[in-house]
Amino acid sequence: MFMMIANYLCTTLSWHIGINYFDNHKKLKFMQSIALVNISQLGKYIPGKLWSYMIQIYWLASKGIPKTTVLYLNIVTTLLPILVSLLIGSLLLMLLPNWYHMKTEILMFIGLLLVINLVLFNKNFLKSFIGIISKITRQKISFYQLSTRRIISMQLFYIAGAFFWALAGCFISLSIGFSLDSLKILFISSAMLLGDVIGFLILIAPGGLGVREGTMFLILKGTGIIQFALIFPIVMRLLCIVTDLIMGIVSVLIISRSKYFSRNNN
Template identity: 25%
Template sequence: MVHLIRYGLVLVVVAFAVYYLATQWDDIVHALSVMSWQSVVLSQILVLVGLAFGTLSWVTILNGLGPKVPLLRGSQVLLVGQLGKYVPGSVWSYVMQMELGRQYGILRARVLVTALYAAGIGVVASLMLGALALPVVVEGHEWLLWLFLLLPIGLVCLHPRIMTALASFVLKLFRRPPLEHRVSYGTVLGGLGWSLLSYVAYGLHLWLLLNSLVDPDLGSLILLTGAIALGFTIGLLAFFLPSGIGVREAILIAAMGTLITLPEATAISLASRAMFTVGDLLAAGIAIGFVLLLRRRLRREQYDYLREEVRYEHGTQTADAEPDSVR
């Protein structure tokens, strides 16, 4: 019954994502029709590359908080779980990640701490790159300056000592033992580095779409990278909207409006949103496909991981640390 509920939840969030594409289909097709197919294909590939970098950031943080989780398992937890962002109220993404993590033996509390810190690192990375686009985007959106008050706070929270203390506090709320080690600088820098690379890939994604209409230079690439990074943070804060829809596009249109006409900027932002939705669905499907193909190897790795998790929990086996497939 528990398995059926989980699979049902996955089907619901996939349905929401597909529904978004269906409702916007005519506008999306019109937007893509003015762009060269080569740019569209390469741009879609860069979305997948950015998602891969973001996944590496998430798994780096996850493995920095406890026993190492196989990359494929961690990827499946994130990529399938994050489809929950298409359901109004972004909390569903975190719920799905925790439930999928529990199914594979990863403590819910650890998945939640990972998700929160991945979001925080993403905000820090986006604000660092968003500063590149701020002089252009801020015109008419002066309130965006307030966002940068989060940057020093975020940088302080990324210090390994503070990160360890906050992670242990959340684990305590879940009645779990605190971290038995301090989060390393490698975990923090690795998570931040992969996150920065993901935004650079997304900036290139936009730059290629723009290349179908004008001949953009290096300066426009820097601008678009900063704009899309900033748009992701604003979309994250607008948690009441499915995947931050609308607010991210407003930032992109403001940035691209300095390079192309407003209708063209609107078309590109709409096409970009659709390509991210397709990318999310493809990435989740690819992750599930690899897990099914390599399920025997992953099952062996899962037993090894469980033994390490039990040791990490000071020899106390709990139902939350044991996957459903083993029981």
């Protein structure tokens, strides 16, 4: 569970680095970012998964931060961890004997992810894309863009978070009585990363319920231990719920004691 919390903190720190890049508002303290990110993340258990973004937009807009800026930041902080998890998870998947037959397809997919990653770093492309959206909607969309250096620093924390997430899976395996070897670590790490991101991408599944577990089972059954492939995703789900509740409670306590979240404090 501690590794899961470490993952949550890395994710929050990346968001914190992003929001404090913009100088048109009072800088957030890290504890405030923990509260805002993790209380809003509870919205992922509501079908649609857009509620967490709505909460952030509502809160930050009341503090003078443009809605387009918050939306842009959330797009970046959503795409970056997805790309990191898919890239690392796919690379690990390619090393597994059960997936050798799909090596070419996985390599092509990794190449596509790298292209998307480079496009995300390209400010000119993003500016052109926003211009097209502005013309379609007939509304002027303007905001400060994150620098490439800032995006890279954010991505490094997502990579660290992915490491802690995979490490959490290894500890879970040991805690339920299954030993580890190098091959099983690859299976677990790939299942943790790909299961989490695929569960997130299926919008109609609250918290990725069922989708994440199914993806994990599909990968972990390659270990040849069906009991492990069945038990691991269930234990993982229960620990995630507990971790979400802990972070949610911590967030509520921070909010209740912070003047930043007061309606009268703008």
